[in-house]
Amino acid sequence: MSSILPNNVFAVVLAGGSGTRFWPKSRHKRPKQLCQIGDNDYTMIELTLRRLDDLVPVERRIIVTHVDQLQETRSITSKLCGHYLAEPSAKNTANALALVALEVEKLAAAQGIENPIILSLHADALIKRLDVFAETISSMIASAEKGNLTLLGITPEYPETAYGYIEKGAILKGLDFTYKVDSFREKPDAALASSYIETQRFLWNSGIFAWQVSTILSELKMYVPSSIEILTQALGTKTSFNELPFSEFSAAYNSLQSIAIDPAVLEKSDRVSVVEADIGWKDVGSWDALSQCFNTDDNGNLFYGDVISIDSSGMTVDSDAKMVACIGVKDLVVVCSEGAVLVCPRERAQDVKYIVEQLKKRGSIELY
Numbered sequence: 001m002s003s004i005l006p007n008n009v010f011a012v013v014l015a016g017g018s019g020t021r022f023w024p025k026s027r028h029k030r031p032k033q034l035c036q037i038g039d040n041d042y043t044m045i046e047l048t049l050r051r052l053d054d055l056v057p058v059e060r061r062i063i064v065t066h067v068d069q070l071q072e073t074r075s076i077t078s079k080l081c082g083h084y085l086a087e088p089s090a091k092n093t094a095n096a097l098a099l100v101a102l103e104v105e106k107l108a109a110a111q112g113i114e115n116p117i118i119l120s121l122h123a124d125a126l127i128k129r130l131d132v133f134a135e136t137i138s139s140m141i142a143s144a145e146k147g148n149l150t151l152l153g154i155t156p157e158y159p160e161t162a163y164g165y166i167e168k169g170a171i172l173k174g175l176d177f178t179y180k181v182d183s184f185r186e187k188p189d190a191a192l193a194s195s196y197i198e199t200q201r202f203l204w205n206s207g208i209f210a211w212q213v214s215t216i217l218s219e220l221k222m223y224v225p226s227s228i229e230i231l232t233q234a235l236g237t238k239t240s241f242n243e244l245p246f247s248e249f250s251a252a253y254n255s256l257q258s259i260a261i262d263p264a265v266l267e268k269s270d271r272v273s274v275v276e277a278d279i280g281w282k283d284v285g286s287w288d289a290l291s292q293c294f295n296t297d298d299n300g301n302l303f304y305g306d307v308i309s310i311d312s313s314g315m316t317v318d319s320d321a322k323m324v325a326c327i328g329v330k331d332l333v334v335v336c337s338e339g340a341v342l343v344c345p346r347e348r349a350q351d352v353k354y355i356v357e358q359l360k361k362r363g364s365i366e367l368y
Helices: 044-050 067-077 092-111 130-144 190-199 213-223 225-235 246-254 261-266 287-293 346-362
Strands: 009-014 061-066 083-087 117-122 125-127 149-154 165-171 178-185 202-212 272-277 281-283 302-304 307-310 316-319 324-327 332-337 340-345
Touching: 009 044, 009 092, 044 067, 061 067, 061 092, 067 083, 083 092, 092 117, 092 213, 092 225, 092 261, 117 130, 117 213, 125 202, 130 149, 130 178, 130 202, 130 272, 149 165, 149 213, 149 261, 165 272, 178 261, 190 202, 202 213, 202 281, 213 225, 213 261, 225 246, 281 287, 287 316, 287 332, 287 346, 302 307, 307 316, 316 324, 324 332, 332 346, 340 346
Parallel strands: 009 061, 009 117, 061 083, 149 272, 302 316, 307 324, 316 332
Antiparallel strands: 117 202, 125 281, 149 202, 165 178, 165 202, 178 272, 332 340
16 A cells, blocks of 8 residues: 655656657657547546556645646646746756755745655656555655665566666665665666676666655755756745746756766765665656567457557557558558648668658647
């Protein structure tokens, strides 16, 4: 059974993205988290927020998104989230998390909340085991309370080459399934991924974090001092970044060096821990990954919308209106959405970004 987290926990959902990997269903102003992918009732960001219903109340939830996506994000999530921060430009996760740490520091002070803790999640992950998810988050908060920068590491199911890995070290006494982090590893090739699995020391990096605001700000000041200095100076005596004139905020934010939280802080800090769990997690990263994330039929097909299939296998089809008929084809992705149709082999689904590049060159704004 899930339990309510302490009242000093703020949940942050990172919800940016360029909308390229799930084109044509996703677009720049409607990236994948604002789409219904793998679910007929809710968008991905709604599912992410609904997982928090027994953990963190709406008034302590914050979404960080791009300014171009703010309006659509608000319209979808207004009943599920209390606060929003709009980035003027994409500056990667270290700056997004620095921004939100300073914002939460102000929010907590205004509400009389001491020692605030941030639980950071991405808006577009699949999590199937919600009971284990809740228990794992509780363990992460317990680790964060001890001053650790705490990650959620997924017990790997197979040697995946599309994920980063975390090497777990010594177990931390008094904390459930929690280990010191020995190293971070980039996405491996198949042979290296297999060797990782054999050692039983490596976990998938989920990108879910928990830490005290004071801890992450201390580490950011040590390893990314310019970002904290610029953002702190921009905020000044204001109680929220939303109170700043947008032109002033943009000038400050656009001057930041783009860098992810892993190389910026986590790979350097000696305060990093990881909680291991199997929560049924997958990164829903591209059209070809859907068949690994959701149940297919007996022929390995995954259909959304009106689809007729005859002697076809390994198909992923998503159509918002038009009926799609497949005869004697295999291992294709077919997507029909808002005036655009994508057809490609499954193994080329990662190349959809090149279509978006071509659309930009042609000036086809309505299609990307």
